Each structure stands twice: as structure tokens, then as C-alpha cells.
Amino acid sequence: xxxxxxxxxxxxxxxxxxxxxxxxxxxxxxxxxxxxxxxxxxxxxxxxxxxxxxxxxxxxxxxxxxxxxxxxxxxxxxxxxxxxxxxxxxxxxxxxxxxxxxxxxxxxxxxxxxxxxx
Numbered sequence: 001x002x003x004x005x006x007x008x009x010x011x012x013x014x015x016x017x018x019x020x021x022x023x024x025x026x027x028x029x030x031x032x033x034x035x036x037x038x039x040x041x042x043x044x045x046x047x048x049x050x051x052x053x054x055x056x057x058x059x060x061x062x063x064x065x066x067x068x069x070x071x072x073x074x075x076x077x078x079x080x081x082x083x084x085x086x087x088x089x090x091x092x093x094x095x096x097x098x099x100x101x102x103x104x105x106x107x108x109x110x111x112x113x114x115x116x117x118x
Contacts, residue, residue, distance in 0.1 A: 002027035007044040014084055018092055028067070033095035040073065042066040046081065047073035048090060051097040057090045 008022050008029050015033075022029045022041065031039035031046070039048040047066040048054070054061045054074050063072040081087060 003029055003041045003044045008041055011041060011046055011081065014081055014087055015091055018088055020091065031091075033091050036095045036098045036101060038091055038094045038098065040066045045078075046076040048076060048094055049098070050074050051094050053090075053093045053097050056093070057086065060086070060090055 011031070012020060012022060018033055019035075020031065020033045022031050025040075028043075029041040030037050031041060033039075037049070039046055041047070043066075045066070047064075048060065050061075050063065050073060057074075060074055060076050060080055062075050062077070064075050065071065066073050066075075076087070076090075
């Protein structure tokens with residue numbers, strides 16, 4: 001079951017005014033804060049990447065995989081989504097604890113080969 005756009009929009013509203021966006025990925029969503037992927041929204045549930053600060057949020061640190069075969073993430077209980085201050089702090093502190101994403105090198109263009117058969 002994929003996550004609904006309404007759930008994603010509501011989670012993004014809860015995180016305002018943080019610099020957060022969601023990106024569709026394989027029927028689910030990746031959640032980015034400060035351009036760092038900090039969480040997944042799978043089956044209408046928020047799963048935050050575990051970092052060293054996760055222990056500071058014990059009510060949000062219940063670990064389980066967001067989908068079969070995935071590594072464990074911190075599952076945010078539905079009732080905790082209403083605690084906007086705690087949720088925003090958890091997301092922002094998680095982003096702050098993560099390194100900046102590596103820049104991808106530009107793609108090399110293939111050389112154009114002239115067709116001499118004409």
C-alpha cells in the first residue's frame with residue numbers, strides 16, 4: 001500500500017516552517033530537510049533515519065524497517081505527529097547530525113561519431 005498525498009501534505013504542514021520537502025519514490029516518499037534525506041513516508045507512516053540524536057527522543061525511537069528488506073528506521077507513532085514542537089526538533093536535529101550529500105559529478109557526453117557511409 002502506498003502513502004496518500006494527503007498524508008504527505010499533512011506531515012509537511014506539521015513541519016512548517018522547516019526547510020522540508022517530499023519526493024515521490026517508488027510509490028512512497030522521501031523526506032528531505034536542508035537538502036538531506038532524513039526520513040521516509042511509507043504506508044502513511046513517518047520513518048526517520050536513526051542518528052546519534054535519536055536516543056534524545058525515546059518516544060520516537062521505536063525502530064523497525066519501513067518496508068520489507070530495509071534497514072531499521074525510527075517509526076514515529078501517529079499520535080506523536082501532533083506534537084509539532086517535538087516532531088520539528090527531531091527532524092531538524094536529525095538533519096543537523098547528517099553530513100551534506102555528496103555532489104554528483106556531471107555526466108560525460110559521448111563523442112559524436114561522423115557517419116562516413118553516406
